[in-house]
Amino acid sequence: MPGVATHRAASAPVMQPADYAVDLRLFEDGGAGGPLRLAPGETRPLYVRVANRGRATWRWGLDQQPLVRISHHWRTPAGAVTRYEGLRSPLPCTLGPGASTVVPVWVEAPAEEGDHLLEIDLVHEHVRWF
Numbered sequence: 001m002p003g004v005a006t007h008r009a010a011s012a013p014v015m016q017p018a019d020y021a022v023d024l025r026l027f028e029d030g031g032a033g034g035p036l037r038l039a040p041g042e043t044r045p046l047y048v049r050v051a052n053r054g055r056a057t058w059r060w061g062l063d064q065q066p067l068v069r070i071s072h073h074w075r076t077p078a079g080a081v082t083r084y085e086g087l088r089s090p091l092p093c094t095l096g097p098g099a100s101t102v103v104p105v106w107v108e109a110p111a112e113e114g115d116h117l118l119e120i121d122l123v124h125e126h127v128r129w130f
Contacts, residue, residue, distance in 0.1 A: 015066055020130045021053035022122055027102070036118070038109035043087070046107050048120055050091070051100035058095045058122075067125035070105050075117040082110060088123070 027047040028036055038044070050070065052058060058068040072086035087106045095101060110116050122130040 019056035
């Protein structure tokens with residue numbers, strides 16, 4: 001049709017349940033195998049090795065599909081969630097099946113003093129947590 005522009009949006013790749021397989025390993029602890037210590041409200045990067053154990057490729061970049069980021073949750077020592085949505089950190093490179101890399105994960109500690117459990121996870125934005 002003359003004079004009418006059409007736009008076709010690219011669809012995001014569909015990930016299957018097996019594509020969410022990941023191994024995560026935190027490189028820091030509190031020294032001598034003790035707990036990691038953060039000041040109340042402190043924000044800083046923690047370094048995590050991310051290994052893609054699934055079949056999908058996770059692309060780096062702010063708008064690359066699938067939108068896979070690394071983030072975190074905070075829990076009480078009993079396991080109750082105190083903060084579900086942590087800061088998001090992008091992957092620094094594309095991770096194909098079997099690939100791994102070290103990612104700086106920006107973490108904001110709870111403002112309240114006391115013991116808290118940090119749970120680091122990947123998130124497929126607008127779809128699910130790994």
